[in-house]
Amino acid sequence: MSANEKIKTAIERVTKTLMQRPSFGLGTGISKTTITNGLTCEIQEGNWKFVADMPEQVGGNAAGPVPGVFGRAALGSCLAIGYMMRAAQLGISINALEVEVQADYDDGALFGTTPGTPPGYLEVRYSVTVDSDASEEDIMRVINEADQFSPYLDVFSRAQKCVRKIYLASQKSN
Numbered sequence: 001m002s003a004n005e006k007i008k009t010a011i012e013r014v015t016k017t018l019m020q021r022p023s024f025g026l027g028t029g030i031s032k033t034t035i036t037n038g039l040t041c042e043i044q045e046g047n048w049k050f051v052a053d054m055p056e057q058v059g060g061n062a063a064g065p066v067p068g069v070f071g072r073a074a075l076g077s078c079l080a081i082g083y084m085m086r087a088a089q090l091g092i093s094i095n096a097l098e099v100e101v102q103a104d105y106d107d108g109a110l111f112g113t114t115p116g117t118p119p120g121y122l123e124v125r126y127s128v129t130v131d132s133d134a135s136e137e138d139i140m141r142v143i144n145e146a147d148q149f150s151p152y153l154d155v156f157s158r159a160q161k162c163v164r165k166i167y168l169a170s171q172k173s174n
Contacts, residue, residue, distance in 0.1 A: 078152035
């Protein structure tokens with residue numbers, strides 16, 4: 001079975017299940033991040049472990065990429081996977097695909113030196129390079145339809161509700 005056939009069969013199976021039992025698609029992803037040394041973080045979700053850190057010039061240990069790398073990687077990989085899934089569903093062959101994510105930022109906002117500037121990205125751009133024998137119309141259909149269903153394109157494009165809870169493990173009395 002080819003990779004496209006495997007993807008298409010799996011998507012058809014999951015789609016059928018979701019149509020019969022929509023609750024099957026509901027879930028909660030849980031990542032835990034623990035400071036291990038200065039600014040170095042260990043992130044764990046399920047069996048996956050990652051390390052994030054800051055560069056030495058801002059007090060980090062440079063033990064891993066900065067958090068922004070993971071954010072940009074989440075968007076790029078989500079888009080790339082979505083394009084390949086949609087292409088498989090539509091029976092469109094793609095020989096190679098690359099997504100490049102560029103994000104402009106102002107570190108002054110992180111350090112409080114540029115008041116009024118948001119600490120997040122100022123602009124996010126992504127470019128998609130596709131190698132395929134399919135027509136431009138078919139490729140554009142794949143990309144446009146996949147973009148409509150991309151979870152991380154949605155996360156980057158729409159304000160998210162964030163709820164904070166604080167737990168104090170110990171507290172010194174005054």
